[in-house]
Amino acid sequence: MTIDAARGRPPGTVAESPPELVRLLTPDGERVEHPDYDVGLTAEEIKGLYRDLVIVRRLDAEALALARQGELAVWPSLRGQEAAQVGSARALMPGDMAFPSYREHGVAWCRGVDRVRVLCSFRGINHAGWDPREHNLHVPTIVIGSQVLHATGYAMGVQRDGTEDAVIAYFGDGASSEGDVNEAFVWAAVQNAPIVFFCQNNQWAISEPAERQSRIPLYRRADGFGFPGVRVDGNDVLACLAVTRKALDNARSGQGPTLVEAFTYRMGAHTTTDDPNRYRLPAEVEAWQLKDPVERVRAYLLKSGTATGEFFDEVEAEAQDAGSDLRRQCLALPDPDLDELWDHVYAAEHSLLADERARFASYLGSFDEVSR
Amino acid sequence: MTIDAARGRPPGTVAESPPELVRLLTPDGERVEHPDYDVGLTAEEIKGLYRDLVIVRRLDAEALALARQGELAVWPSLRGQEAAQVGSARALMPGDMAFPSYREHGVAWCRGVDRVRVLCSFRGINHAGWDPREHNLHVPTIVIGSQVLHATGYAMGVQRDGTEDAVIAYFGDGASSEGDVNEAFVWAAVQNAPIVFFCQNNQWAISEPAERQSRIPLYRRADGFGFPGVRVDGNDVLACLAVTRKALDNARSGQGPTLVEAFTYRMGAHTTTDDPNRYRLPAEVEAWQLKDPVERVRAYLLKSGTATGEFFDEVEAEAQDAGSDLRRQCLALPDPDLDELWDHVYAAEHSLLADERARFASYLGSFDEVSR
Amino acid sequence: MSAETLSLSRAMNEGLRKAMEHDPKVVVMGEDVGRLGGVFRVTDGLQKDFGESRVIDTPLAESGIVGTAIGLALRGYRPVCEIQFDGFVFPAFNQITSQLAKMRLRSLGMLELPVVVRIPFGGGIGAAEHHSESPEAYFTHTGGLRVVACSNPSDAYTMIQQAISCPDPVILFEPKRRYWDKAPVELDLSRAAPLGRAVVAREGDDVTLLAYGPMVKTCLEAAQADGSRSIEVVDIRSLSPLDEATVLSSVRKTGRCVVVHEAPVFSGYGAELAARVTERCFYDLQAPVLRVGGFSTPYPPSRLEEHYLPDLDRVLDAVDQTFAW
Amino acid sequence: MSAETLSLSRAMNEGLRKAMEHDPKVVVMGEDVGRLGGVFRVTDGLQKDFGESRVIDTPLAESGIVGTAIGLALRGYRPVCEIQFDGFVFPAFNQITSQLAKMRLRSLGMLELPVVVRIPFGGGIGAAEHHSESPEAYFTHTGGLRVVACSNPSDAYTMIQQAISCPDPVILFEPKRRYWDKAPVELDLSRAAPLGRAVVAREGDDVTLLAYGPMVKTCLEAAQADGSRSIEVVDIRSLSPLDEATVLSSVRKTGRCVVVHEAPVFSGYGAELAARVTERCFYDLQAPVLRVGGFSTPYPPSRLEEHYLPDLDRVLDAVDQTFAW
Ligand SMILES: Cc1ncc(C[n+]2csc(CCOP(=O)(O)OP(=O)(O)O)c2C)c(N)n1
Ligand SMILES: Cc1ncc(C[n+]2csc(CCOP(=O)(O)OP(=O)(O)O)c2C)c(N)n1
Numbered sequence A, B: 001m002t003i004d005a006a007r008g009r010p011p012g013t014v015a016e017s018p019p020e021l022v023r024l025l026t027p028d029g030e031r032v033e034h035p036d037y038d039v040g041l042t043a044e045e046i047k048g049l050y051r052d053l054v055i056v057r058r059l060d061a062e063a064l065a066l067a068r069q070g071e072l073a074v075w076p077s078l079r080g081q082e083a084a085q086v087g088s089a090r091a092l093m094p095g096d097m098a099f100p101s102y103r104e105h106g107v108a109w110c111r112g113v114d115r116v117r118v119l120c121s122f123r124g125i126n127h128a129g130w131d132p133r134e135h136n137l138h139v140p141t142i143v144i145g146s147q148v149l150h151a152t153g154y155a156m157g158v159q160r161d162g163t164e165d166a167v168i169a170y171f172g173d174g175a176s177s178e179g180d181v182n183e184a185f186v187w188a189a190v191q192n193a194p195i196v197f198f199c200q201n202n203q204w205a206i207s208e209p210a211e212r213q214s215r216i217p218l219y220r221r222a223d224g225f226g227f228p229g230v231r232v233d234g235n236d237v238l239a240c241l242a243v244t245r246k247a248l249d250n251a252r253s254g255q256g257p258t259l260v261e262a263f264t265y266r267m268g269a270h271t272t273t274d275d276p277n278r279y280r281l282p283a284e285v286e287a288w289q290l291k292d293p294v295e296r297v298r299a300y301l302l303k304s305g306t307a308t309g310e311f312f313d314e315v316e317a318e319a320q321d322a323g324s325d326l327r328r329q330c331l332a333l334p335d336p337d338l339d340e341l342w343d344h345v346y347a348a349e350h351s352l353l354a355d356e357r358a359r360f361a362s363y364l365g366s367f368d369e370v371s372r
Numbered sequence C, D: 001m002s003a004e005t006l007s008l009s010r011a012m013n014e015g016l017r018k019a020m021e022h023d024p025k026v027v028v029m030g031e032d033v034g035r036l037g038g039v040f041r042v043t044d045g046l047q048k049d050f051g052e053s054r055v056i057d058t059p060l061a062e063s064g065i066v067g068t069a070i071g072l073a074l075r076g077y078r079p080v081c082e083i084q085f086d087g088f089v090f091p092a093f094n095q096i097t098s099q100l101a102k103m104r105l106r107s108l109g110m111l112e113l114p115v116v117v118r119i120p121f122g123g124g125i126g127a128a129e130h131h132s133e134s135p136e137a138y139f140t141h142t143g144g145l146r147v148v149a150c151s152n153p154s155d156a157y158t159m160i161q162q163a164i165s166c167p168d169p170v171i172l173f174e175p176k177r178r179y180w181d182k183a184p185v186e187l188d189l190s191r192a193a194p195l196g197r198a199v200v201a202r203e204g205d206d207v208t209l210l211a212y213g214p215m216v217k218t219c220l221e222a223a224q225a226d227g228s229r230s231i232e233v234v235d236i237r238s239l240s241p242l243d244e245a246t247v248l249s250s251v252r253k254t255g256r257c258v259v260v261h262e263a264p265v266f267s268g269y270g271a272e273l274a275a276r277v278t279e280r281c282f283y284d285l286q287a288p289v290l291r292v293g294g295f296s297t298p299y300p301p302s303r304l305e306e307h308y309l310p311d312l313d314r315v316l317d318a319v320d321q322t323f324a325w
């Protein structure tokens, strides 16, 4: 049994280096203009973004090390996606709400989440470490695509409140195939909801390349639902910020949803339990290494004389401290209390759980008396 | 709490009489040319389509009457959609496979299904009346959207068999919102499957107008997935045949999926349990009455002198007979055998069901002895 | 006056209206709930009175309905979702099981989802495939959800209001074939039983019938019809959490128990009732807890449903067996 | 030689390979089953040897996986779907419950769907949320499906082949935490127990432990550890249909029964076992059938799972109770 060559594979595939890519900063750090987008950022602000990128990368590296040492059960590294996350998250206003998947550590940093809180769920002490309302960053969602509907419903709530808040939903290239994500597109379009669908196309869904999900560029999915889609260089923090900010502003001003495809790359393994050598070539990784999101900002800051070695040393030092502090805090994290098995399942007391809790307590008690 | 007017409703809605509509026969029966589509049909073939339309409408009317008289539990009338169904189904080759929803009575007629078999499930004697393989027409699917994935998988099987068969999946405007339908679009595009997605946009999903499902014309949904979409005048049997045939040919020749939106109208209630007066105006129905799919063919046949009164009388007589025959056969349908509760749940004997069956038999037996 | 005679559908409608008047954050969403007022008219007139922003005719996608309801709840709303028929809740199963039920635990109690999912359920109305199912057991096995079922207009009126004000997600099963049954409705909520409570619908001494939703009426009729034995009928009302106290005290009194539901017996909710009652009342039982329910098959075509569904005779046959054991 | 020592994952892989060699219509589909060979390596090397048309890396959508598998089966193929983890089967729940399970009845037996849905299930591996669940009860309540679970490499090897050749849809649960356990595998299928059969994994006289999947090993260890009583362990293997004969004869012999599974006890599959055993063996039972399982909560964060999951001590504690009753 074979697939007839003429019919088996899709004609088109996701373009490697597409023309329609919005870019404001080239891989070697040249500022370029774009007719539709500009970032009116001061030198200080760009230096701030660089600091974000460096620290986010450092924290990710530390978490990766902690996972390798068994201090975390698993870690999904964001390496390579720093600009997509920092650029989009820095475009948010405090009142905006963000719905992450499980890899948005850089977004958590920008939303002011205490760094160690990001590690809690990966250490297995809880499922989500931070207060979503305190940071306007929803808890991580592991079931692919589910949070995109939550974000859309939240945006419907914003409409009903009549406020100017906007919502951003993060998901991946693989997630774009899930029914829930496409239903969210249907809803957002029909409701004209104030939401930005931010798809980080990091080229891989575990071992599957993006062309297993779509034979055309993912940003064009929006065409099918009647709202704008744009592909941005996901390794260009300036472009990611500019594109996201514009999309958020459109949402605020009643122009409805936008799909942003951040064209980027997952430099590491899917998670620490994955082995990318089974399915992709080192050459591909090396090629993307040349488009590194952090290096190009550094190059720009140097060329443009916006920053000196001193600044880079400061940031580097701060990042190092952040890394060691993260490790210190991680190792100090207390194990969860037994009662957390039942504490947060229902708001009110629940006869069945109360019964289970009591029986288990007496069961544990029985060990104190006799031991088998 | 109110929706800010600027943000509440979608800007665009489904266009009433869109320019991009493919049409070969005007509502008043004029043949018009289209650059991309033509039907090389003989006069006899067009007369054959007219016969299909008239008989399909007559059978539908009879079934509707049977439902009103309580002989059927419910009936979803296809009135108004005869051309969409006859045109698309007559474009199929014998080896092609069709996956209907629950309203495709006209497709069943064209696939040679014994007319009374179409009524069985609505009479409640079984869930599906015909042999899907005998007619290459799958059983009806009631859960909205599910069959579109089945059709896509079937088309993947066709690819693997290396045959030239094509597949057509029928669904409605409402169904276009279901995750399953959009996942089918993802699959078909990535697999380049030989399938035609035939969406009958009859303007309504029970009480919801099509703009509750999409703010742009539905055929454009295909743009988001990377395959062609076309909107055809669903009340023009010639255009429906031509457009579907071309899409099927493309599928056969390895060009993958096509989405066809047949722009038509549900003239009657959703089903006999529905009351459209609660949600739509008679004026809308009257407007569509002028675009009647049967009348326009009759007008064409007359104007072009292709058919005479005699022909129309013959067809009318045949339709009348078909109708009364349908009624006769319907009333003669036997009730299902008790054993059918268990007979077709598993292929092999199943201990649990065997046990249930035996116990129930002895339970029924107990009534013969004593009666309470 | 504090009582009014209403159909179950109308009582549910009145309860919804009350909740919407009382709390502007309550929104109703689903397929055909707006202009049409729902296929069972439960939301009749609500869109006209509360507007399109609070009574939302959604796209045709159940996962989207529950998924966006979760988002609305996260923004402070109290969505009431209508699933048009029991057989169409499955597209939403993922959102209900992995998101709606788990969000509170996931967030260590920082988030709550006061979402109500209304599901007309059960058969006996001669409907097409997927329109007569009883999927409650799929939800009672899911921690984080409250699962309740009403059996009469009064409970419909109160339960919908209690469910809406409950901070936990509630799956509310409505007995489809009883929508048009009329009965006096107690309008004074303070007099109603709490959401989590079972009630003795009929007192008796010899055997306990455990039922909920549409089967409560069937059991009451069976008890009525049986001249020889004194039959107690307990309306479970809250399937999860189960009001064990009420159930167990009844069985301890009667020493015999029959569980009745329309859903397939195998691995159904009745299995939990039987297992739990047996474990707690082992020495009180004169006979094993028997279960009367649907067969372990898909729901049959409607011309066979009379055989599939438990009826008065099958209930009494089981009662006979418990005495003959 | 007819036996070889393999890990459960590898045995499943060998079984799949055998089935694919034997029948060209067998296709494997799922997320990462191709180039990667599956996250548990169960499909390792199959795409290389059988090609992309028979080992399909699908888009990331479970409803699509099962829905297109149904279509492939309608065209004459025998798809084996891999659901990557237990918690991710729910997006496919609608296709499984309303389509896969019901198609044969719907078509009066004219259509059959020989589809296998493989689901790695259970906890104990320190995984993140949704990666440690035991959703079997959602499927055992669904007529039209066969639900089986393997507990050791030999059964993995035979069950996958039996499931693929079965004309009915089969949900195959694989004990995630036992994937790397090694044991001799009987390669001669004719010597293996049929798909629907339970087996006595360990003989004993005083009490019967009923278990399946990962808990079989736990029960065997408990039986081993208990010096004072002779414990029989029955590996259920086929949850639906249940091999009543094997189960009942064991309980009639021992007079005591404890059901063990990882899934939440409330409304779980153990309830069916308890209710059925009690009804059939009412007078043989010295004590009520007790159930050991997960709590009625969502699966906890991994640092709490040791308390959530039944272990040797909890099993023996239940055994103690049945003797103390
Ligand atoms: C519904 C569901 N199916 C499968 C998985 C297992 N899984 C976890 S991540 C992943 C790939 C996701 O790829 P993508 O959406 O591109 O996000 P990325 O990991 O690249 O950031 C899969 C299949 C899941 N978490 N949820
Ligand atoms: C999953 C699912 N949800 C809800 C329903 C109830 N229902 C039956 S038909 C229908 C409307 C379908 O509209 P459309 O897809 O446009 O098809 P049409 O009836 O217009 O032919 C609905 C909501 C269903 N059958 N399946």
Ligand SMILES: [Mg+2]
Residues within 6 Å of the ligand: A172, A173, A174, A200, A201, A202, A203, A204, A205, A206
């Ligand atoms: Mg990705």
Ligand SMILES: [Mg+2]
Residues within 6 Å of the ligand: B172, B173, B174, B200, B201, B202, B203, B204, B205, B206
């Ligand atoms: Mg429609």
